[in-house]
């Protein structure tokens with residue numbers, strides 16, 4: 001069974017002077033319980049892919065086209081408002097990058113967790129409050145009742161991100177999207193939060209999509225890696241293979257630029273050359289202007305994303 | 321919170337004093353006095369006597385303190401243009417029409433404007449938005465006397481449904497109130513639209529959607545509540561601003577309200593009435609700001625519970 005099934009997803013933002021092509025034909029399948037890391041430099045389309053999967057992008061300005069976009073068996077392209085609301089939070093939940101702006105400033109944390117629980121589960125207010133306190137304890141908050149009654153501005157970023165995770169998990173989603181969940185936090189807190197997500201994922205048996213710049217985070221938390229570049233998937237492989245035997249030239253360049261595997265310090269180091277401009281992407285393979293082994297064919301025609309083995313796939317003429 | 325209110329009360333007292341001094345000085349800096357009008361020539365001896373009887377011959381600061389001492393005892397003096405009554409009696413007579421006109425105008429116009437602004441924000445860049453925005457722009461750009469004129473032409477002259485002027489029967493209130501409601505409606509429509517759009521772009525709204533809340537709950541509980549925060553701070557002052565600005569409408573429809581006295585008290589150097597009018601409006605604004613700040617504090621946990629440690 002496939003929990004998340006994306007086939008040939010394209011997301012564009014038409015603008016008065018052209019079209020920004022944020023995602024250009026991404027396919028991605030995630031099975032229940034699987035944990036995936038999406039890596040790629042800034043602007044490669046990681047966040048847009050996740051937001052599109054939950055149909056959280058405003059349409060317009062965005063335009064979403066796909067051969068298939070299914071989450072938990074629901075056709076997300078054809079689902080109506082209420083059906084989308086039933087999937088969000090229940091089948092798939094999301095943890096965002098900046099916990100400081102993720103909560104409504106005028107309501108308490110407790111109110112916001114309780115309303116999430118009650119949106120999907122038939123619980124009384126007091127039962128939901130008890131449940132919310134239990135969730136906060138579960139994300140290693142030592143004074144759940146105090147936090148429930150706090151307003152967002154009274155808490156630290158680390159505390160808010162824990163509360164955010166508790167809220168995301170409150171309806172036992174089958175898949176959790178975590179879009180750079182630690183980027184906005186202090187380095188010391190980052191490791192704790194990552195550890196927490198990893199641990200909860202294992203305990204709850206849910207699938208995880210971890211979006212990050214940080215290859216160290218990937219090494220630590222996921223089973224499989226999806227490498228994105230210029231709105232396309234370049235390579236996907238089990239995490240061990242990505243580090244030990246990267247096949248795609250872009251992945252190889254990434255690995256070469258990375259000194260170790262500890263999270264926190266190993267941000268993606270920029271490789272030589274400029275990222276592709278999504279409003280005017282290069283022809284052919286998006287990586288060809290920076291690729292050391294590119295030839296005329298690479299500039300003329302985009303390579304198809306094809307399976308290389310049972311567990312690996314890549315888009316590169318050299319690997320055809 | 322108590323400290324906060326006490327502080328605000330002190331600053332209101334200060335504002336009130338400063339405004340009263342400035343207005344008093346400006347009033348007397350304007351050349352001419354109450355008995356210099358051309359239509360009522362008085363010889364110098366009589367004028368001096370009249371001035372003395374009203375205390376106008378005394379030094380300015382004495383006049384000021386005398387007047388303010390009276391104000392503290394709710395004695396605003398006697399209007400020169402209508403010496404048979406006190407300023408308070410005159411206000412008691414002229415205020416109700418203005419209050420009804422301004423109050424009804426705002427109470428009808430503001431909610432309509434808020435609904436219009438909400439509709440425009442939620443249906444941004446659709447014909448609903450364009451129509452609402454066009455409506456709001458018209459309300460703000462067409463002078464109120466043109467609106468009044470149009471209403472009189474259509475409903476009084478052509479259709480003959482409603483009286484063109486006067487204030488006797490409630491029927492004659494309808495047109496001026498409609499004319500007057502246009503401004504608060506337009507103002508609130510614009511304000512609501514931009515406040516809502518501002519909140520709708522906040523990241524937490526995406527989080528609320530990602531949690532699977534219904535769009536209804538997101539808008540009516542979260543977005544409106546946040547949009548209301550900046551709105552309450554301007555709502556009451558705006559209410560008073562619009563409710564005192566009815567001079568043109570009153571003139572167009574010959575409503576016997578305060579509007580005429582604003583003009584005449586300045587023209588006729590009717591010092592007591594002029595001071596009383598301005599002091600009252602100042603007081604109303606001060607109180608309105610105080611109340612809206614308190615409401616803001618009650619709605620905003622950041623103020624209620626202090627800032628991040």
Ligand SMILES: Nc1ncnc2c1ncn2[C@@H]1O[C@H](COP(=O)(O)OP(=O)(O)OP(=O)(O)O)[C@@H](O)[C@H]1O
Nearest residue numbers: 013020021022041042043044045046047048049278
């Ligand atoms: N609302 C929008 N309008 C126009 N372009 C957009 C919009 N949202 C995203 N984009 C563009 O889409 C591209 C992909 O953005 P996305 O946020 O997915 O990148 P990302 O891989 O998540 O990068 P980062 O690591 O910086 O978060 C970027 O070039 C971005 O400028």
Ligand code: SF4
Nearest residue numbers: 285288291298316317
């Ligand atoms: S297709 Fe060509 S340009 Fe693209 S990565 Fe492979 S070799 Fe480099």
Ligand SMILES: [Mg+2]
Nearest residue numbers: 046047048179
């Ligand atoms: Mg991103």
